[in-house]
Amino acid sequence: MMLPVPLALPGVRPAAWTAAAMIAAVVLASSTGEISIAAAMKSIGDLDAIRARVGVMGASRAVLRSPFFFAGVFFLAVAFFALLLALNHLELSLVAPASASLTLVTNAIGGKAFLKEDVDWRRWAAAMLVGLGVYLLAH
Amino acid sequence: MVHAKLSLRQYLILGSVALCAPLGDTCLARGMTAMPPLLLARPVALLAAVFTPWVGAGIVLLIGFFSSYLTALSWADLTFVLPATAFGNVIVALLSRFWLHEAISLERWAGIALITLGVGFVAQGPSLTERPSPATQEARSR
Numbered sequence: 001m002m003l004p005v006p007l008a009l010p011g012v013r014p015a016a017w018t019a020a021a022m023i024a025a026v027v028l029a030s031s032t033g034e035i036s037i038a039a040a041m042k043s044i045g046d047l048d049a050i051r052a053r054v055g056v057m058g059a060s061r062a063v064l065r066s067p068f069f070f071a072g073v074f075f076l077a078v079a080f081f082a083l084l085l086a087l088n089h090l091e092l093s094l095v096a097p098a099s100a101s102l103t104l105v106t107n108a109i110g111g112k113a114f115l116k117e118d119v120d121w122r123r124w125a126a127a128m129l130v131g132l133g134v135y136l137l138a139h
Numbered sequence: 140m141v142h143a144k145l146s147l148r149q150y151l152i153l154g155s156v157a158l159c160a161p162l163g164d165t166c167l168a169r170g171m172t173a174m175p176p177l178l179l180a181r182p183v184a185l186l187a188a189v190f191t192p193w194v195g196a197g198i199v200l201l202i203g204f205f206s207s208y209l210t211a212l213s214w215a216d217l218t219f220v221l222p223a224t225a226f227g228n229v230i231v232a233l234l235s236r237f238w239l240h241e242a243i244s245l246e247r248w249a250g251i252a253l254i255t256l257g258v259g260f261v262a263q264g265p266s267l268t269e270r271p272s273p274a275t276q277e278a279r280s281r
Contacts, residue, residue, distance in 0.1 A: 034217060034221075035217065037209070037212065038212050038216075038217040041209055041212035041213040042212070042213070044213060045213060046213050046214045047209065047210045047213040047214075048148070048149075048210060048213075048214070063209060100225075104221060104222075104225065107217060107218065107221055108218050110217075111216065111217045111218040112218075115216070115217060116268070117216045117217065117218050117268045118216075118265075118268040118269075119218050120264060122260045122261060122263060122264045123218045123219070123260075123261060123264065125257065125260050126218075126222050126257040126258065126260040126261040127218065127221075127222075127257070128257075129253045129254070129256050129257030129260065130221075130222045130225045130253070130254050130257035130258065132250075132253050133225070133249075133250040133251070133252070133253030133254035133255075133256075133257060134225055134228060134250065134254065135250070136246050136247060136249050136250030136253065137228050137229075137232060137247050137250030137251065137254065138228070138250075
């Protein structure tokens with residue numbers, strides 16, 4: 001027999017908890033996809049140079065040989081369906097700005113942690129400012 | 140971090156990243172709202188939507204966005220490219236204000252100002268994290 005599991009933390013309304021979980025799913029899947037694709041492109045190297053050397057087909061082959069690229073496309077597809085599910089339960093004016101702006105911040109964290117990018121104060125400031133700006137613009 | 144200077148071609152690719160995504164989304168939205176309500180039970184109607192002019196144009200623009208985005212990520216950091224993507228929202232908001240004469244609230248003007256400021260911060264810095272070559276790493280480890 002399954003025990004009833006509360007959907008909310010004490011003091012938090014279930015609706016708010018569920019909304020936060022749905023938005024978090026969109027943000028995490030989207031960031032994982034973006035970071036995987038960035039890792040794929042870093043490992044392949046400058047696509048302009050590859051295209052100049054072996055043509056468009058050669059550049060496409062280089063991209064399609066990367067397992068990180070397919071992992072990225074998979075997670076972006078998961079993010080897309082998580083977004084559709086979230087839009088089915090929550091308002092667009094909450095989901096779109098919240099997920100777009102939070103993704104910028106999680107990408108900056110992921111870029112530093114996983115891609116070892118040098119995220120200096122300018123990039124942190126940009127992630128925060130652009131995230132807030134996208135929220136205001138899309139709200 | 141060493142400042143990696145971008146060429147004109149690379150700036151054009153970043154511009155394409157910024158413009159193609161919001162314009163593609165706008166074309167898709169315009170095409171889909173003009174159609175009668177679609178049901179998942181009739182997937183043929185959904186497939187037919189792909190061949191309408193606005194939806195088709197939207198798909199072409201989104202393919203353009205994705206190829207430009209992949210190219211940009213091959214020579215620039217993710218944390219450099221993403222603010223450029225967000226700047227497209229500003230361009231679309233300004234086009235809707237001055238071309239379509241739509242009203243923009245004070246909140247949205249504030250959003251435009253913040254995104255422009257953020258993109259300005261990133262553009263001042265290097266586009267790519269400089270990593271030491273394998274030969275340099277080997278020399279350092281000795």
